[in-house]
Each structure stands twice: as C-alpha cells, then as structure tokens.
Amino acid sequence: MDEKNKAAVVYFSRTNNTERLAKIIAEKTGADLYKIEAKTPYTDDDINWHDKNCRANLEQNDDSARPEITTIPDISEYDTIYLGYPIWWYTLPKIMDTFIETNALNGKKIIAFCTSGSSDIETSVSALKNYGLDVIESQRFGESASENEVENWLKGL
Ligand SMILES: Cc1cc2nc3c(=O)[nH]c(=O)nc-3n(C[C@H](O)[C@H](O)[C@H](O)COP(=O)(O)O)c2cc1C
Numbered sequence: 001m002d003e004k005n006k007a008a009v010v011y012f013s014r015t016n017n018t019e020r021l022a023k024i025i026a027e028k029t030g031a032d033l034y035k036i037e038a039k040t041p042y043t044d045d046d047i048n049w050h051d052k053n054c055r056a057n058l059e060q061n062d063d064s065a066r067p068e069i070t071t072i073p074d075i076s077e078y079d080t081i082y083l084g085y086p087i088w089w090y091t092l093p094k095i096m097d098t099f100i101e102t103n104a105l106n107g108k109k110i111i112a113f114c115t116s117g118s119s120d121i122e123t124s125v126s127a128l129k130n131y132g133l134d135v136i137e138s139q140r141f142g143e144s145a146s147e148n149e150v151e152n153w154l155k156g157l
Pocket of ligand 1: 012013014015016017018019047048049056057085086087088089090091115116117118119120142143
C-alpha cells in the first residue's frame with residue numbers, strides 16, 4: 001500500500017476471537033494493528049451475559065453508557081480502517097461508541113468485521129452508518145473462523 005492509502009486494523013476483543021482475526025488481517029494486508037482497551041478491564045463476571053445484571057448487559061441496555069478507553073489510538077494517518085468487534089446483544093459493544101464519538105473514524109473508509117455466536121453484522125453496520133461513517137464493506141465471522149475464511153474474504157475486497 002502506498003502512503004496515500006494506508007490502512008490500520010482497529011479492534012476491540014474481550015475473549016480474543018476478534019483479536020485472532022484482527023491479527024490475521026494485519027498480517028495479510030500489512031496494515032498496522034491497534035487494540036481498543038477498556039480502562040476498567042472486563043472481567044469474566046462482567047461479560048457473563050446469562051446474568052442480566054452483569055456489567056456488559058447493563059451497559060448494552062444503557063444508551064448513555066460509554067465505557068472509558070485506556071488510550072485512544074492515533075489513526076489520523078490512515079485512510080482505510082478495518083474495524084473489528086464482537087457482537088454484544090446484536091450490535092456494537094458500547095466501548096465502540098466511546099471510540100466512534102472521538103471522531104477518529106470520520107472521513108475514513110471503514111471495512112467492518114465482527115465475530116459472533118450466530119448474530120449477523122447488519123445491526124452494527126446500521127449503527128456505524130447512523131454515526132455518518134463510510135462503511136464500504138462488512139463481514140461477520142464465527143467465533144472460530146479459519147485463517148482461510150479471512151484470507152478469502154480479503155481477496156474479494
Ligand atoms: C455480553 C455479550 C453479549 C453477546 N451477545 C451476542 C449476540 O447478541 N449474538 C451473538 O451471536 N453472539 C453474542 N455474543 C457472543 C460474542 O459475539 C462472541 O463470542 C464473539 O466472538 C466474542 O468476541 P471476542 O472474543 O473478540 O470478545 C455475546 C457475548 C457477550 C460477552
């Protein structure tokens with residue numbers, strides 16, 4: 001990729017499914033890799049979605065929840081962002097809203113990818129578009145998607 005079309009992979013991942021794919025994408029495309037990390041890390045109890053009062057569920061049910069991020073990655077030099085996240089309650093984890101609202105993604109080409117147990121990516125893509133983001137591609141992967149699946153998707157972009 002030349003200087004005018006630099007890409008980065010920016011992702012959030014709590015149980016490493018999305019992280020594994022993010023690393024494959026970075027390796028295959030040569031994009032730089034940035035992780036979004038919660039200032040207060042999510043414990044296993046925090047993401048136990050069987051418990052309706054677990055932190056993740058409370059946040060997902062609260063439109064104003066904006067979990068803090070340790071360090072907002074500086075992605076100003078990139079034109080294209082592979083934006084990765086797990087699906088939480090059918091959509092973006094609220095920490096992605098925190099990141100989006102820094103405006104770091106404004107004006108960039110967004111290639112969204114997610115991992116999930118079974119839900120599709122469409123609700124989260126609508127959420128990204130509602131922020132005015134330019135989502136040019138999107139792809140959902142299963143929790144244990146193979147390197148081949150990721151590679152084939154990248155080839156088709
Ligand atoms: C709080 C919470 C909510 C979830 N909600 C959904 C959901 O609505 N649909 C779905 O298919 N999977 C759901 N999952 C499963 C995750 O999307 C899936 O395990 C994903 O691969 C996790 O990615 P990560 O390892 O990068 O954190 C949920 C997981 C958690 C922790």
